[in-house]
Amino acid sequence: MRTRRAVILGLGGVAGALAFTLGLGAWRSRGTAPATDPRLPLPIAEMDFTLTDQRGATVRPSDWIGRPTMIFFGFTFCPDVCPTTLSDISGWLEDLGPEADRLNVTLISVDPERDTPAVLSDYLANFDPRITGLTGPLAEVERAAAGFRAWFEKVPRDGDYTVNHTAGVFLFHPDGRFASIIDYHEDRRFAVPKIRRTIS
Amino acid sequence: MRTPILAALLSLVGLPALACETFTIGNLMIEHAWSRATIGAERPGVLYVEITNTGSADDALVGIATPVAGMPMLHETVVTDGVASMPHAMSVPVPAGQTVALAPGGYHGMLMGLTTTLKEGEGFPVTLTFRDAGEVTVPVEVLSMRAEGPDCEHAGQ
Ligand SMILES: [Cu+2]
Numbered sequence: 001m002r003t004r005r006a007v008i009l010g011l012g013g014v015a016g017a018l019a020f021t022l023g024l025g026a027w028r029s030r031g032t033a034p035a036t037d038p039r040l041p042l043p044i045a046e047m048d049f050t051l052t053d054q055r056g057a058t059v060r061p062s063d064w065i066g067r068p069t070m071i072f073f074g075f076t077f078c079p080d081v082c083p084t085t086l087s088d089i090s091g092w093l094e095d096l097g098p099e100a101d102r103l104n105v106t107l108i109s110v111d112p113e114r115d116t117p118a119v120l121s122d123y124l125a126n127f128d129p130r131i132t133g134l135t136g137p138l139a140e141v142e143r144a145a146a147g148f149r150a151w152f153e154k155v156p157r158d159g160d161y162t163v164n165h166t167a168g169v170f171l172f173h174p175d176g177r178f179a180s181i182i183d184y185h186e187d188r189r190f191a192v193p194k195i196r197r198t199i200s
Numbered sequence: 201m202r203t204p205i206l207a208a209l210l211s212l213v214g215l216p217a218l219a220c221e222t223f224t225i226g227n228l229m230i231e232h233a234w235s236r237a238t239i240g241a242e243r244p245g246v247l248y249v250e251i252t253n254t255g256s257a258d259d260a261l262v263g264i265a266t267p268v269a270g271m272p273m274l275h276e277t278v279v280t281d282g283v284a285s286m287p288h289a290m291s292v293p294v295p296a297g298q299t300v301a302l303a304p305g306g307y308h309g310m311l312m313g314l315t316t317t318l319k320e321g322e323g324f325p326v327t328l329t330f331r332d333a334g335e336v337t338v339p340v341e342v343l344s345m346r347a348e349g350p351d352c353e354h355a356g357q
Contacts, residue, residue, distance in 0.1 A: 076239075076243070077243050077244070078244075078286070079236060079238070079243065079244050079245055079246035079308075079310065079311075080246055080275070080277050080286060080304060080305065080308045080310075081277055081284045081286070081305065083236055083246075083304075083345055083346060084304040084305050084348075086346065087304075087345075087346040087347070087348055090346055122239050123239060126237075126344065126345040126346055127345075127346055151282075151283050153283075155285070158271065158273075158312060160312070162285075162286065164283055164284065164285040165283065165284060166282055166283055166284075167279050167282060167283065167284035168282055183279075183282075184279050184282075184284060184305070185304075185305040
């Protein structure tokens with residue numbers, strides 16, 4: 001009974017990202033005009049943010065150029081979506097084996113308040129060791145999300161808060177061009193070939 | 201990197217596989233109650249379970265309770281326009297003749313206010329309250345944080 005649901009929401013994701021991009025018009029207008037479809041993530045080379053990984057190292061998008069890249073957003077306080085995504089990704093990486101060694105696989109926390117590098121380190125120890133986690137000042141996470149046309153929003157909940165966020169996984173070619181999105185909880189029969197096409 | 205999966209399987213060897221037992225109340229069959237290990241008790245835990253209604257009348261899961269959480273509630277993960285959120289679910293429908301799963305990426309029990317860390321290999325009881333069938337308490341097996349469900353021989357995979 002462990003049916004995996006393939007949720008096909010690619011276009012919806014783009015629409016959601018568009019809403020966020022419009023909200024960021026003021027910020028965007030200061031940057032260079034995108035040469036690509038404004039609903040799609042920017043090429044990595046045009047992104048600009050500085051975050052810190054779970055080992056305390058500084059990471060900028062320019063560090064990713066030269067390797068195929070897989071990026072997703074999440075936070076460690078959610079017990080359903082995020083472990084499910086990380087578990088899916090760990091499974092994909094295992095299916096790909098050493099082929100995935102040169103893939104940059106990175107989680108960007110949408111809850112930098114609670115997700116310190118130490119928290120990310122504890123959390124990621126439960127999943128494939130090739131997965132990196134990034135956190136940093138909220139303004140830098142917002143700049144990152146804007147580059148990916150991703151959305152996140154802190155929502156008060158039962159005296160605490162949760163964070164709604166873009167659930168897809170973004171794939172980029174080694175030169176930083178956007179390749180495709182793997183939708184939330186997408187079946188590995190579809191996900192693994194998409195990643196393989198990006199790696200090779 | 202097969203090691204994590206192997207380790208997860210080995211740790212279950214010799215343990216009574218609680219999640220693989222079937223419990224009944226009225227016309228409802230409760231199976232595969234499991235949870236994921238947590239880091240500490242500050243973060244919420246999760247509850248997954250499958251409910252089969254073998255009767256001819258619809259029922260609904262309306263509440264959950266457990267000694268390991270001060271504020272357990274029912275949630276449903278929904279993805280709208282590519283954005284994931286998890287609104288409260290007032291109840292989870294259990295239609296006649298159907299199996300309903302609280303499963304990763306959909307309906308789940310959200311165990312807020314944990315009173316203890318949930319450790320892989322351990323278990324805890326949960327009381328499920330149904331609108332018509334009433335209450336039943338079943339054991340929940342804590343699996344690894346990256347588990348996708350219990351491995352039961354009778355589970356139709
Ligand atoms: Cu929840």
